[in-house]
Amino acid sequence: MPNWLLSAAPRAAACDLYCFPHGGGSAAEYLRWSRDLRTARVHAVQLPGRVPRLHEAAPGTMRELVEAFVAEAPLPAGRFVFFGHSLGALFAYEITRALAAAGRPLPARLVVSGFRAPHLPHPVTQIHRLPDDELLDTVARLHGGLPDEVLASAELRGLAASALRADYRILETYVWHAGEPLPVPLTVFGGEDDRITADELEAWSEHTSAGATVRRFPGGHFYLREGPVPVQRALSAALATVRAGERSTTC
Template sequence: MDAPSAPSVPRWTIRAPGADPGARTLYCLPHGGGSPAEYLRWARDLRKVAVCAVQLPGRGSRLAEPPHTSMAELVRTLLTALDPAPPYVLFGHSLGALVAYEFTQALRAAGRPLPERLILSGYPAPHLPRERTRLHLLPDRELLTEVARRHGGIPDEVLGNAELRRLAAVSVRADYRIVETYRWRPKPPLPVPITVLGGQQDVVSAEQLAAWAEHTTVRPVQQRTFPGGHFYFRERQRAAVLRTVEAAAC
């Protein structure tokens, strides 16, 4: 009789090859509905840092796993699943920025090593008042159409195909539930430098990005915006964005 196979262990991170020896690790936390592929492609241009993309359940190679639907649940799981070794930097875009902040707060509470820097992109500072929306309750088509209208980033071929919509809506719905049910609880500012990035035509304003300064004790807080919308780093300024990310991470 064959021996029973060991249960598969979820792969929480995917490290891109090609970084210079001894490079600092840049952990990339995905945006709502995002996957590691977005950030693994950066590795071709980021040689001074080792890109390590975080793979959340409910997408990519973990599509069959149920996604997390609350910030508290996600952060608790990340504390167990990830053990980033110094020196490292956290990058998060949109939802990923909020997760990076809450994960760093949880690391501090647990007495674990903190990142050398947070690079936070395309998300307002968490203490600011927010529009209360309930997009995560919409049917698949309406959910994806509204997300595409607000932020872009969802290809037309997905919006036009029922099966692709069904697959994409799983992670998008779960991630929007995290955002829409999130409530910030006051915590002391982090002793971690922060770099804040955004798109000049994004719905997230420069003032909302600047308010992240309240969540660090380290000055100055670096802030830079680029031409483009919510996914400005996919647009014509991609090379400049990646140079900025690499400089901040190093």
């Protein structure tokens, strides 16, 4: 069975929090959150085609990724929350839709970050077709987030370009299909200086029949790195509403 999850140690009475990485991101970044999110057991999602799953082919489309995750990833019968940043928000949303379509247990809350509502037009780009160096330079210019140590190493640049190319291929070939709003509460985060506007974040409310809350934080696209403490506090508060019995599948 493919190893989709890098999981923190179990905690009594803790929510299972599944974190989906941003484009080109790694699972390890979110696993570090477990030190501060004391009411959650963090499960960082590891995508095929990147460390430590380099031997596996990266999915070519959103449908391939969603179908593989739903079929193979171990999810509990209840008591879990999804979080996704940037492209990870779209992954988490589409996986939740697939679970709903299959009659499977749904997350008690869906937390999406740094991504415009999926029904809105997305800029038409072909970043996944660029040569490695141009691809990295373009992503760094648009969003930042590429560590200096990665950019300084030829080997790490190659790995980063491969991961980003796979993720941008999924994003740039993605087509949203209309469907019923999810019966799952939404929490929407974003950076005040990000290219994603307040209106584009507010538009996520159209994708839930269970209510949505929106909060923006100081910083750009990677505001959650620039000021992690208030973000983690807000995420803890979202988890607390689940623990308080917001839905029948409570933590």
